Amino acid sequence: MADLRVLVVDDEPAVAAGHAEYVRRVPGFALAGVVGTVQAAVAVLSRERVDLVLLDLNLPDGHGLDIVRGIRGAGRPIDILPITAVREVDLVRAALTFGVVGYLLKPFTFADLRERLEAYARFRAGLAGATSASQSGVDAAFRELRRPASGGVLPKGLARDVMDAVIAALTRTQPAALSASEVADAVGTSRVTARRYLQYLADEGRVTRSQRLGGSGRPEVTFAWRP
Known part of the structure; x- marks a missing residue:
């Protein structure tokens, strides 16, 4: 065909x-x-x-x-x-x-x-x-x-509704980048949980990672949605 x-x-x-x-x-x-x-x-x-x-x-x-x-x-x-x-x-x-x-x-x-x-x-x-x-x-x-869409096959432990909320938080602020803590606050999850979702999106190529200085003076990893 x-x-x-x-x-x-x-x-x-x-x-x-x-x-x-x-x-x-x-x-x-x-x-x-x-x-x-x-x-x-x-x-x-x-x-x-x-x-x-x-x-x-x-x-x-x-x-x-x-x-x-x-x-x-x-x-x-x-x-x-x-x-x-x-x-x-x-x-x-x-x-x-x-x-x-x-x-x-x-x-x-x-x-x-x-x-x-x-x-x-x-x-x-x-x-x-x-x-x-x-x-x-x-x-x-x-x-x-x-056939009901799976929304992509997510790794075990990642939920589609949380993933959608994380993506929505990133797209609302683009092109500005957010830290895992900022995403966690926007979504209502822990920082560790937000970081897992952000890491998955980064590995899939949907977000870019960068660094900025945090409040303590240490570099802080941030994530920005890639249009």
């Missing part, structure tokens, strides 16, 4: 570039383009073969769902995966009515997106070449696509 072609739509250039790099790192996927507006997305979709759109919903010249309406209105077989900070339930429901293949909230890690892309590829592979479908085949395809 040919590589699945992905269009990245996000109006923040650094964020869009990061998403594009993630796509390049997942086998079986190729980048169809990177754009930051509704108008630019429509232009690419009109001239390029695109299988999947990674779509931010808040764009400077319209709403991401405007792109989806255009795709559905034209009857084009293009799938949509919103990648957004939009958490309003009404908008989530609106996206679901358009048949999106997932909904990924920012911030996230490479493992989060890779998991969804790989599930999407398995979904497409399960339907490829079929002229008719059995109920069991349809059920299997949708199970693959709708």
